[in-house]
Amino acid sequence: TSAGSSSSTARSAALIERARSVTPGGVNSPVRAFRAVGGTPRFIASAEGPWLTDVDGNRYVDLICSWGPMILGHRHPSVLSAVTEAAGKGFSFGTPSENEVALASEIVDRVEPLEQVRLVSSGTEATMSALRLARGATGRSKVVKFAGCYHGHVDALLASAGSGLATFALPDSAGVPDSSAGETIVLPYNDVAAVEAAFAEHGDEIACVITEASPGNMGVVPPEPGLTEALRRITRAHGALLISDEVMTGFRCSASGWYGLEGPYDGGAPDLFTFGKVMGGGFPAAAFGGRADLMGHLAPDGPVYQAGTLSGNPVATAAGLATLKGCTPEVYARLDTVAHSIADAAHTELSAAGVPHTIQWAGSMFSVFFREGAVRTYDDAKSQDTAAFSRFFNAMLDQGVHLPPSAYEAWFVSASHNDDAVEAVLQALPAAARAASET
Ligand code: PMP
Numbered sequence: 001t002s003a004g005s006s007s008s009t010a011r012s013a014a015l016i017e018r019a020r021s022v023t024p025g026g027v028n029s030p031v032r033a034f035r036a037v038g039g040t041p042r043f044i045a046s047a048e049g050p051w052l053t054d055v056d057g058n059r060y061v062d063l064i065c066s067w068g069p070m071i072l073g074h075r076h077p078s079v080l081s082a083v084t085e086a087a088g089k090g091f092s093f094g095t096p097s098e099n100e101v102a103l104a105s106e107i108v109d110r111v112e113p114l115e116q117v118r119l120v121s122s123g124t125e126a127t128m129s130a131l132r133l134a135r136g137a138t139g140r141s142k143v144v145k146f147a148g149c150y151h152g153h154v155d156a157l158l159a160s161a162g163s164g165l166a167t168f169a170l171p172d173s174a175g176v177p178d179s180s181a182g183e184t185i186v187l188p189y190n191d192v193a194a195v196e197a198a199f200a201e202h203g204d205e206i207a208c209v210i211t212e213a214s215p216g217n218m219g220v221v222p223p224e225p226g227l228t229e230a231l232r233r234i235t236r237a238h239g240a241l242l243i244s245d246e247v248m249t250g251f252r253c254s255a256s257g258w259y260g261l262e263g264p265y266d267g268g269a270p271d272l273f274t275f276g277k278v279m280g281g282g283f284p285a286a287a288f289g290g291r292a293d294l295m296g297h298l299a300p301d302g303p304v305y306q307a308g309t310l311s312g313n314p315v316a317t318a319a320g321l322a323t324l325k326g327c328t329p330e331v332y333a334r335l336d337t338v339a340h341s342i343a344d345a346a347h348t349e350l351s352a353a354g355v356p357h358t359i360q361w362a363g364s365m366f367s368v369f370f371r372e373g374a375v376r377t378y379d380d381a382k383s384q385d386t387a388a389f390s391r392f393f394n395a396m397l398d399q400g401v402h403l404p405p406s407a408y409e410a411w412f413v414s415a416s417h418n419d420d421a422v423e424a425v426l427q428a429l430p431a432a433a434r435a436a437s438e439t
Contacts, residue, residue: 007398011055012043030164037390037405039397047074049416052402060402061421063342065412067404068248068277071335072326073416079281079322086318092310100312103321107279107287110256110324111246113269117289118298119312123247123276124152126286127210129306130272131156133288134208134241136304137297142202144209144240146189148218148378151210151245151274155180160378161217164406189221190376192230203238208272210243213258214362216410217248218381219369222362223262232267241294244270247286248410251278251327252335253363261363281323283316331415335364338417343368345426346433353433355388367410370436381408388436395435399428 019026027033027041034041042054050073052060065071072079086099100119108114120126131154135141145151147160158173159181185202187194199206209231215221228244235242246257250273254260263269271294276286289295297304310316343359343366350357356372369375370392371384389407396403401424403411 007058008056009040009042009054009058013040015043015055016041031404031406031409034405036386036407037393039394041405042397042402049073049075050414050418050421058400060397060400061417061424063401063403063411063413063425065414066277066282067409068252068412069280069282069323070412070414071252071278072281072323072331073414074282076323076326076416078326079319082318082322083281083283083315086315089314091315092313094309097312097314097317099314099317099321103279103285103312103317103324104287106321106324107275107289110251111259111273111289112256112264113259113291114273114289115292116295117275117287118295118306119317120286120288120306120308121284121310121313121316122152123245123274123286124154125308126247126274126276126288127151127157127243127245128154130243130274130288131208131210132306133294133297133304134243134272136302137294138207138239138241140205140207140240141183142185142206143183144185144187144195144198144206146211146215146378147186148189148221148381149210149212149215149245150217151212152247156184157210159184160186188377188379189215189218190224190227192227192234195231195234199234199238199240203240206235206238206240208241208243209235210245213244213246213249213273214253214262214365216362216365216367217408218378219367219375219384219408220360220362220365220410221375221377221381222360224376228262228270229265229267232265232270235271236268241271243272243274245274247274247276249362249365250275251324253365255327255329255332258362278323278327279320280316281319281321283313283319284310285313285316285320332364334415334417335413338413338415338422339364339366339411341422342411342413342425345429349429349433350436352430353437355392355433355436356385364413365410370407391438392432392436395432396428399431401425401428401432 151157249258272290358369
């Protein structure tokens with residue numbers, strides 16, 4: 001089949017109806033439900049390289065890439081063989097195993113400030129645990145986060161959080177007690193004065209500032225030059241920790257993540273980092289880490305408790321390790337080429353159709369905002385024309401290109417996006433840009 005060759009979505013439609021009876025909204029993560037863009041979520045049956053095939057036999061160029069992890073493309077041969085080999089030896093032991101050491105070493109070797117990492121199973125777990133560690137190590141409870149930054153569905157971090165919450169325009173989540181959210185100070189992104197003011201008022205109560213290394217969950221909004229250094233300086237002056245969330249940027253923006261592009265910083269590195277997505281290669285693996293003295297507060301050596309039945313799972317760690325090993329300089333060069341080809345063409349076609357838009361970058365990570373002018377904050381991001389995005393999204397989907405179903409997400413590419421896949425995207429763009437321009 002060629003891209004979008006079959007227009008039937010009958011099986012996906014039947015499946016989402018069945019799914020709705022047994023799963024809330026029919027999905028296990030809200031953005032998958034297509035609420036923001038309308039239409040039938042496609043149930044994917046298989047994937048290979050840059051291609052997704054749905055249960056009706058339609059084929060799509062994949063610009064979700066599992067929201068980041070599939071940086072080498074689907075079923076990459078070396079990852080597949082590492083996974084098969086690991087699974088052939090057992091699925092989970094609940095004891096230490098060698099792959100855990102190998103994956104931890106690979107991460108520590110790549111990101112210079114890291115001395116130790118602990119492996120967990122999701123990005124949410126990584127940020128939740130980093131937060132607990134920061135509170136445990138400082139003996140303080142307040143947390144500063146930035147509007148539009150998403151750090152997973154951690155109680156204390158579900159305030160002005162971007163991602164699915166941006167998609168649904170929920171300011172917050174029900175079920176988060178005031179006692180949790182009340183310890184969270186939400187500040188506008190890229191606003192050093194606001195950080196100074198919060199510390200002037202609460203400096204001795206703040207355990208940490210957590211920030212996306214370069215935000216991707218309100219669309220791609222890179223830190224302005226000097227922001228990270230300013231956060232480092234202010235937190236250090238007040239005895240608070242700085243947590244850099246690299247769940248999305250880690251091993252995608254560069255071989256050593258956003259830190260590899262922007263660091264080392266005058267005034268020192270962030271105290272803690274969190275990782276997920278790429279380092280799990282499509283399996284549930286994530287991590288948080290930092291200096292050994294800080295990580296030493298964790299059980300069993302220290303008083304901060306954190307654990308997991310499946311933490312360091314042998315199959316997940318094999319997938320992650322093979323993926324990181326596969327992230328060669330050639331891979332990053334290809335990501336760059338693919339991302340720029342697609343972004344340039346999107347800019348050309350949206351301009352030709354008269355659709356206001358802005359494209360922003362963090363390394364080879366990019367997103368398209370359906371508004372004019374630089375996006376520096378969550379408020380800027382929210383002022384885009386999400387209806388235009390929805391028309392664009394659906395026109396792309398109809399032509400066999402599967403974008404993330406939200407205007408607030410990066411467009412993820414992989415090194416397996418070959419010239420055929422890129423060409424299929426370029427072919428689809430003119431009609432989608434015209435669809436976006438129709439009101
Ligand atoms: N932090 C960031 C920066 C993320 O992008 C995400 C997921 N999009 C998370 C944390 C949460 O990760 P997970 O979905 O694996 O829990």
